[in-house]
Amino acid sequence: MKTEEGIVIETDGNISKVRMGKHSNCKDCGACPGSDAAIITADNQIGAKLGQRVSVELQESNVLIGAFVVFILPLIFVFIGAITGKELGEMLGVNELISEFIGGAAFSIAVIVVIKLFDQFVAKKDKDIPVILKIAK
Structure with missing residues (x-):
């Protein structure tokens, strides 16, 4: 597991969409349309609100x-x-x-x-x- 930072761009109950910052693992991937465009869906049990910078734990199992x-x-x-x-x-x-x-x-x-x-x-x-x-x- 690794931890990355991002900004909450959308919330719906306990699920939020977070725009993640680009990091060293993303350098040459090219999967994202822009340099900071990786958007993930995350469990938001702590109640983070729109626009807040958050730390997200990413699973790497699969x-x-x-x-x-x-x-x-x-x-x-x-x-x-x-x-x-x-x-x-x-x-x-x-x-x-x-x-x-x-x-x-x-x-x-x-x-x-x-x-x-x-x-x-x-x-x-x-x-x-x-x-x-x-x-x-």
């Missing part, structure tokens, strides 16, 4: 699994799809290139479904949501 699912798993699925398509194409007497393409495309759609299911699974786990620890001075 970072490696998430990176694998988003970056590596699609490559594996497309490769397996192309090989499967080629084998089926040979068995059915269809052009290998076309069957490889169709197999790769089918497995690409399948991996999108797997990623979406993983995202929903991770989103439901309450213990992984960031928590606002304190209001910074």
Whole structure:
């Protein structure tokens, strides 16, 4: 777990959106549209209000699994799809290139479904949501 600072930009009961400052782990990621645009949803049990600077505890438990699912798993699925398509194409007497393409495309759609299911699974786990620890001075 690590602690970062950010500013509360929206609150809804015990859930707040916090704009996090960019730190060394974010240097070359490029996932955020701007230099200070990382916005997270955090548990706000302490009652932080709009505009307050807060310390947020971030969970890092699924970072490696998430990176694998988003970056590596699609490559594996497309490769397996192309090989499967080629084998089926040979068995059915269809052009290998076309069957490889169709197999790769089918497995690409399948991996999108797997990623979406993983995202929903991770989103439901309450213990992984960031928590606002304190209001910074």
